[in-house]
Amino acid sequence: MTGKIWLVSLFSISVLSGCANNGMIQAATSFVGNVPKQGSELPYSVLRGDLIDSKTNQPFEIRNGGFGSAMTANPNQANQFYALTDRGPNANYTGEYGKGKSFPVASYTPRIGLFEVESDGSISMVKSILLKRPEGSLISGLPNTSALGGTGETPYHSNGQPVLMNDSKPYNKDANPIKLDDYGLDGEGLVALKDGTFWVSDEYGPHIVHFDSNGVEIGRINAFKNDTRNMFYLPAVFQHRRANRGMEGLAISPDETTLVGIMQSTMQNPDKAAQKGNLTRIVTLNLTDGNTEQYLYRQEKAENANSEISTLTANQFLVIERDGSFLLGGPNGESKANVNAQKHVYRIDLSTGTPLSSVALSSSITRDASHGLMIDGLTLEQFANRSGWDALAEKGIKPVSKALVIDMVKAVSYPHDKMEGLWVIDGHHLGVLNDDDFATWSTKGKLEQKYLDNHTIDSNRLYIINADLMGN
Template sequence: MTSKVWLAGLISTLVLTGCMSHSSSSASGIEFAENFPKQGASLPYDVLRADLLDGKTGQPFEVRNGGFGSAMTAHPSIRNQFYALTDRGPNANYTGDYGKGKTFPVASYTPRIGLFEVSESGQITLLESILLKRPDGQLISGLPNTSALGGTGETPYHANGQPVLMDDSKAYNGQSNPIKLDDYGLDGEGLVALKDGTFWVSDEYGPHMVHYDASGVEIGRINAFQADSRNTFYLPTVFQHRRANRGMEGLAISPDEQTLVGIMQSTMRNPDKAAQKGDLTRIVTVNLQTGKTEQYLYRQEKNQNSNSEIAALTESQFLVIERDGSFLLGGPKKANPKAQKQVYRIDLNTATPLSSVALSGSITRDGSHGLLIDGLTLEQYAQQQGWAALAEKGIKPVSKVLVVDMVKEVAYPHDKMEGLWIIDDHHLGVLNDDDFATWSTKGKLEQKYLNDTTVDSNQLYIIKTDLLSE
């Protein structure tokens, strides 16, 4: 009770805090950032459906659209605009007659990119929604991929517990009317916007990196599956071992727009489920001219943590979100005053490029699992022997410097911190994923609350800090 009172008092203090000031704001065109409310501002939303009954209260609740917090990135040329990405749509864990999977209360949902503008008064307006499409112009879905593209056996269900079928008007038949999967389905989590108007999106399924034109039509693809004829280039095969629901959570592009940089959310299942419980996650770079890839390691602050975004500062320096899944104020879970919602600056030049590691009797390279040390994957070796032992083998992770602690900065109440918007060297936008304002307990959908009364929403915060190293 005492901690809740203290946290509530801190939030009240932040609400009353005066606006930020910056001597060069008039010349730099970032008045919107200087004047932005310290407590943040909500993105607009509409309601996808409001006929479902809350699993806890038994009352109707809203599934909101919303959901634009899976990633964000700056508009390449307009200072007060940003793009934000949805994931596969509202969903929740569910086990039905056809096995473990997800319930999709809006199974026809199309993942999309939103273009938003921030006014000088701090109001946020949705200017455009770009629906993502296949190369032939058909809308994609957020439904899972097949096993050939890394699908983990998630069965999609409707909110009523019935499976999502190729033709829902007919009965299930394994041959003529099977469960509907979608190899173009995307669970988008990373986003970059290029100067030519196109976008790259990374996701939690394959993982895939997909190139879309300005209207949302797919024009290129990169993943780790050699048999996928859609690919322009390929990721290292080791990325086939991503942990379910923790794929390529962040995506950036170098300032010269020549290199994509993706970061995995958590330790991969390489080679097995036990290995995913560590604190090692991977960063991969892809040269868009040659397809050459490189990998680097990132050491998380605790096991099974989440890296939810990466954004480029320079050719080698990037900002990375590292967070846990707790709520500062409680909401669906117990309140956690030690919730971790942090932004770090990393430098790839301080890490060991994995391609440069010399092979030996101890260090070998496997076609599926990447570098092995004494027969162990890097995930296993770091977990069992420690990072010091890894360093003795000549393998070091990227350096990390804490830039922003959002709990200390704004009493950040959300569980998911997933979007970064680099406005300039001194202003950073941070956005949460509100999960379409939905939650689930034991497979039953409900409204997602941050505390006893506040429904979660996409909330933008703008933080004033020095982003670049000295």
């Protein structure tokens, strides 16, 4: 099954293959016309079925599932894609030890799934790759310590007890503390290379981690100079990521030399007040010498989410920009249905944006070691919030250009809140994948099933959209 590729014999067009690792080549696959408009469901197993839904008082399923945080082509087989989970099922929770997250499966290991689209449009799972530390032990999805970007999230079990180093013994600050994991990842971005290895970006550090084909860590990049695991470093400004909104998307240049990451939302640079804006950052990192560059992206609405970035050419990329609403109301009911839900895919061009390293310094424009480029003593986030994008342009700083390629609500009546995976199949077909949150939701810290409407449980679904991705 995994060795079959169906090629369209009736026509031949110049298209992109996967992440455009080979540029424009001849490739097209027959399954693109057989995935139904409402999408094909990914297979899942049940992680837990014993918890009680806080709304129905009935048992509900926590599913695995969860393969929707990122998506990318298998560069070596045209009808296969990889998909990434995040840290595992979780929900906001405040307990005896402060604000944090409830982890109903605290032992969950983040993973990469390989999926195959059959000629009839159905999807099968080929394998699951569990992510591991350099010595081969399994990582967790538990938060990092504060030294490596942790924001003080306390992990709790579903019964409200804290996750401890040894859960069989009582909490002790020194002898049996709350369990944190500096290898823990909340993965959100995924790149698959032709050599079989992967890069994963996350929301914790943010960290960018290189894994071999078996999921074992072989390299790491983040913004923390004291992290001896690093091969290269991100600019220090990325330490100011907003909690739960870190490096949400990751791509790589066609020649596989340069990673391109995008932050989900405006960073807390320098404080929480700054995060309520529409300025997000894109960073490029050369894997040969570690050199980085930054660009700005202007969102349509403040506090939107950039949930994915995928390669078209060396300078052109597709970017998801979305809000958090449900077309049909979701778990909050029909009264919260939003016909104006925003689930967009934009094409951007890095060559049209201002490389931040090129901005000339002056008495007005300075550079801070922690907060990056400053204008009149304000971070770029603060300055944009206060004075607007026209004022930024007057200072010689422009965001990358963007053009709407797909409106998923108009295209398929997209019912999900989260749109987080993009798969460039060819120049006219794009795979889109939602994050189903392991079919888990919470209201005021109480766990429940995640519904799209009054009866439909959210699940990972692959949609394939026919569109002119290159704008030709």
